[in-house]
Amino acid sequence: MPLKDKTSVPMIVEKAARGILAEAENKDQNVAxxxxxALMATKEMGMEE
Structure with missing residues (x-):
């Protein structure tokens, strides 16, 4: 899903990372x-994947 607004990408990535951690509260936290x-590192490097 390509986004025209590049400022939205970091926000979406950060929300995804927080969602992964929230979903894993009662499961495997190390994997989460x-x-x-890894998601946050990708965001910080500015990768567009």
């Missing part, structure tokens, strides 16, 4: 934290 960290 790794996934969220």
């Amino acid at each position: 934290k790794d996934m969220a960290d």
Whole structure:
């Protein structure tokens, strides 16, 4: 889903990372934290994937 507004991408990525952590509260938190960290690292590098 390409976005025309590039400022929305970091916000969406951050919300996704927080959602992953919230969903994993009662499950495997280590996997969720790794996934969220990878998402945030991608956001910080400015990758467009």
